[in-house]
Every structure is written in structure tokens, then in C-alpha cells.
Amino acid sequence: MEKPRVLVVDDEVEAREFIRRYLTRNDFEVSSAGNGLLGLRLLSRNNFDVLISDINMPRMNGVEFSRRARALHPQLVIIFLTGQAALKTAQEAIKIGVHEYLAKPVELEHLKDSIQQGLAKISDRKKDLDYYRRLELELKVNKGRIDSMKNELITLISHELRTPVTVVTSTFDLLKEVIEMPSVEKMHGFSDDKKKRLFANIEKGHRRLIDIIEDLNCYLNLSKDTASFDKQKVEMNGFLSNNLSAFKELIAEYQAEISLELSEKSLEADIARDKMTDVLERLIHNAAYHNPAGTQIRLSSASASKVVNGKNQEVVRIEVSDNGRGIERSLLDNIFKPFSITDIDHHSRGLGMGLCICKKIIELHRADIRLDSPSQGRGTRIVIDFPA
Structure with missing residues (x-):
């Protein structure tokens, strides 16, 4: 069994050596350093299980040193030594995840017990982590099956x-x-x-x-993993206008009405025309089919921006919205999943594949699709964002 590796960092040579000799006699492998900078150098080159650090040190105090040490070794057991306790330091210690806060001069038996308790806690945490990793792997395998x-x-x-x-x-x-x-x-x-x-x-x-x-x-x-289609840069206002007559014909039997609101400026996006026509036909047909006669459907285009990975990104936004009966909030989480039927009372056709197919087509365009329905009786809004 490997000896636990301990790093002792203290600018007082006698205190540092006193702890090092005691822990070495008690089956620990111990290294030491006189300040935080030297300690970080050792931590960057070696794996340690335990860090024992003085708080008041020159060049870098124990709090800042331990914060950086934690970044290098997230599972490190950290024990603070101090000759003068302070509330602010204690608060910082909690944030860092310090195992214990011991006063100088330290009682060596107490220090050893604290180390062993910290190591036991980390061991239990690793066992739990391993268990959840195995469980996650099993879930992935089962999901694949x-x-x-x-x-x-x-x-x-x-x-x-x-x-x-x-x-x-x-x-x-x-x-x-x-x-x-x-x-x-x-x-x-x-x-x-x-x-x-x-x-x-x-x-x-x-x-x-x-x-x-x-x-x-x-x-x-x-x-399929190989699914893809040829895209080309298309002026979206013209694309929507050219398809409006076909959309009107599509929903004529449901006595729904569709209006078109276009951006004042020209908008271009990389799309596969036939696939995007299929998506819009499905969305517009859904809006008419699942709502009462006289439902108003709005098809619109706009330039917009949204935050992606912390950065603003310009997008070409296409919306299909209606003033119909809306969708229950409890059904929204599964709305884009296959075989998802959101309107049991009025459902009489299909397998609930339409929105799932729309989502897959949009994702293959490297675009995003989302559905909002504030509450029943207040309509539905579907937003598609293409990279500008």
C-alpha cells in the first residue's frame, strides 16, 4: 500500500521540520517548502494527497496559495495552520474547501488524526465518484442499446x-x-x-x-451519423414570400389564416431549400390542424442576437406563431422527442414524429429551434435561429 503523500508549507523552518519528521515516522511520505511559490512548483510536478499550510507567509499568503493548490489538485486534503485566527480567513477557508483549521503550536496527534479523517473522506468521495461513473457508463450503454x-x-x-x-x-x-x-x-x-x-x-x-x-x-x-444535406446561401425574405401561396393552400381546409412579416433588411442563411420547406410546412400545418377554425398564424423573419458560450452572436431568426389553444407546460420538455403527442384530445393522425423531424433537420443546419407556449389558450411560438 502506497504511503499518503503530504506537502508541508511553512516559512518557519523549525515548525516545518518538526511536522515533517513526525509524519515521516508515522508512515507518511513528506515533502516541504518554505513559501507558497515553492509549494506550487512542487504541486505542479508531483501528486500529493494532503497539503498542510501556514496562513501567514511572505510573498504569498496561505489562503491564496491554497486556492491555487486546489485548482491543481481538486481532491487535495487541505489543513490550515495559524497562530492567530481571523473570521475573514475562516470564511475564505470554507470557500476553498479546507478540511480543518488548526492553531499553532499544533498538537501532532491531532494533526495526524485530522489527516487520516480527511483521507478517509476523500476515499469515500472517490468511491462514490467511481460508482456514479460506472452507473453513467452503464446508462450510456443501455441508452445505446x-x-x-x-x-x-x-x-x-x-x-x-x-x-x-x-x-x-x-x-x-x-x-x-x-x-x-x-x-x-x-x-x-x-x-x-x-x-x-x-x-x-x-x-x-x-x-x-x-x-x-x-x-x-x-x-x-x-x-444516421452520416446524415447531411447540401446547403446554399439563400435570401430568407424571398424564400418565405415565394412559399406563402403554398402554405396558404396547405391550411385552407382548416380555415386558418396566415400572415407574413418580413425584416426590412435582407437576411441570408445557409439552408437546404427542400428541407427547410418541409420544416415550415410541418410547423404551419401543426398550427392549423391542432387549433380551431379562424386561428391566426404568423410567419416572420428578423435579425437578432443571442448569447452563445458567453458571447453575443448575430442570428437570422424565423418564427412561426399562432393565437391558438397552446400546449400544456407539462408537455413542453418532451415536445421534440419522437412519438411525442401533445394534443391527445384532438389527435387523430400520425405518430407524433413531426416536431422531432423538424428538430433534427434544424440541428443538421447547425441552427437552433425552440418552442414557447406561455399557457393554454395563449398560443404557441416556435423560433428557429440560423447563424448569420
């Missing part, structure tokens, strides 16, 4: 859905041909209105199955 199983399940579901959808598609086409025959129409009384309703219902269910399969495949492709 779960993610793998989840992707395998999604692949299986997607594959299993494709077969019946193919059968439905071919049968639907055949049925359409048969029903449109004049003899069938006379025999079964298939009026044009009845045929339209029948085909509309079949086609709606068929389209829903296809959308589910496409969302599952989209999620899987975006989740």
Missing part, C-alpha cells in the same frame, strides 16, 4: 406497413376501375357523389399510411 432497438423497431414497422399499403394501393386502383363501369353503377346505385365520398375516405386513409411510413423513414435517415 435502447436507441438501436428503437431504430430496429421503426425499421420493422415501416417495412411491415409497406406491404399492406402496396396491396391497398393496387386494390384501390382496381376498385376504382370496377366501380366506374356503367353496369356496376346501375346495379348498386353508385351515384357520382357516393363514389366521390367513398374514394375520398379510402384515399384519406391510404395517404395517412403513406405519411406514417415516410415519417418513419425520414426519422431513421436523419438519425
Whole structure:
């Protein structure tokens, strides 16, 4: 078993040597220094378990020395020695995490006991740390397994859905041909209105199955480590304006209204046009689909700044907001996770993949997306920030 390594720092030679000789006889490996600067030099070159430091020393006092020592060795057991106690020094000692504060002349047995108690505390702390590190590793491994199983399940579901959808598609086409025959129409009384309703219902269910399969495949492709797409610099005001008609058509059946508010200055961002169109279509469709008729949707662009890693960063900001029913605060934490359904009462389609897909696309643009919903009945606001 290795001997605990102790560093004694004191400008009084006799006091320093007295402690060094005693601890050496009691199975400690001891080094010593006459001031804080020499002590820091030893600490930078060697590993120590315990630091015993006088407080009142020339060139660098014990408090400043111990603060720097702690930065070099976070697990160091620090014991202060002082001939004159002071409240301010005691407060500083607490901040640094000093194990004990002993008065001079020090009682050697008390000092030894204090060292052993400090080492025991550090040992327990290391055991706890090792335990939590092992636990964290196990959680990462298990998360990886779960993610793998989840992707395998999604692949299986997607594959299993494709077969019946193919059968439905071919049968639907055949049925359409048969029903449109004049003899069938006379025999079964298939009026044009009845045929339209029948085909509309079949086609709606068929389209829903296809959308589910496409969302599952989209999620899987975006989740791959190799996922990426070609981006180009795009003027965002023009991009939004050019897509406005398509957005209006997308939400027409829900009787929602959309307005466009553009920045006065030109805004450019690196985007993949088709992917960003997909994101905006999903967000705007959600705002119309999950809210009552007459909901007002606002699509806007602006130049903004935000703090990133302590520095201000200019961003191109795109917002999709509405004045609808909003989202429960308890659901917001999981809003961008796969299979997250935030509107159970009004949910009747899909697997809750839309916002998750949007987030993955935005992240692959090296951009950020967030959702705010102040409270139910006060609408929803989704903000996308691109690096300017």
C-alpha cells in the first residue's frame, strides 16, 4: 500500500521540520517548502494527497496559495495552520474547501488524526465518484442499446406497413376501375357523389399510411451519423414570400389564416431549400390542424442576437406563431422527442414524429429551434435561429 503523500508549507523552518519528521515516522511520505511559490512548483510536478499550510507567509499568503493548490489538485486534503485566527480567513477557508483549521503550536496527534479523517473522506468521495461513473457508463450503454432497438423497431414497422399499403394501393386502383363501369353503377346505385365520398375516405386513409411510413423513414435517415444535406446561401425574405401561396393552400381546409412579416433588411442563411420547406410546412400545418377554425398564424423573419458560450452572436431568426389553444407546460420538455403527442384530445393522425423531424433537420443546419407556449389558450411560438 502506497504511503499518503503530504506537502508541508511553512516559512518557519523549525515548525516545518518538526511536522515533517513526525509524519515521516508515522508512515507518511513528506515533502516541504518554505513559501507558497515553492509549494506550487512542487504541486505542479508531483501528486500529493494532503497539503498542510501556514496562513501567514511572505510573498504569498496561505489562503491564496491554497486556492491555487486546489485548482491543481481538486481532491487535495487541505489543513490550515495559524497562530492567530481571523473570521475573514475562516470564511475564505470554507470557500476553498479546507478540511480543518488548526492553531499553532499544533498538537501532532491531532494533526495526524485530522489527516487520516480527511483521507478517509476523500476515499469515500472517490468511491462514490467511481460508482456514479460506472452507473453513467452503464446508462450510456443501455441508452445505446435502447436507441438501436428503437431504430430496429421503426425499421420493422415501416417495412411491415409497406406491404399492406402496396396491396391497398393496387386494390384501390382496381376498385376504382370496377366501380366506374356503367353496369356496376346501375346495379348498386353508385351515384357520382357516393363514389366521390367513398374514394375520398379510402384515399384519406391510404395517404395517412403513406405519411406514417415516410415519417418513419425520414426519422431513421436523419438519425444516421452520416446524415447531411447540401446547403446554399439563400435570401430568407424571398424564400418565405415565394412559399406563402403554398402554405396558404396547405391550411385552407382548416380555415386558418396566415400572415407574413418580413425584416426590412435582407437576411441570408445557409439552408437546404427542400428541407427547410418541409420544416415550415410541418410547423404551419401543426398550427392549423391542432387549433380551431379562424386561428391566426404568423410567419416572420428578423435579425437578432443571442448569447452563445458567453458571447453575443448575430442570428437570422424565423418564427412561426399562432393565437391558438397552446400546449400544456407539462408537455413542453418532451415536445421534440419522437412519438411525442401533445394534443391527445384532438389527435387523430400520425405518430407524433413531426416536431422531432423538424428538430433534427434544424440541428443538421447547425441552427437552433425552440418552442414557447406561455399557457393554454395563449398560443404557441416556435423560433428557429440560423447563424448569420
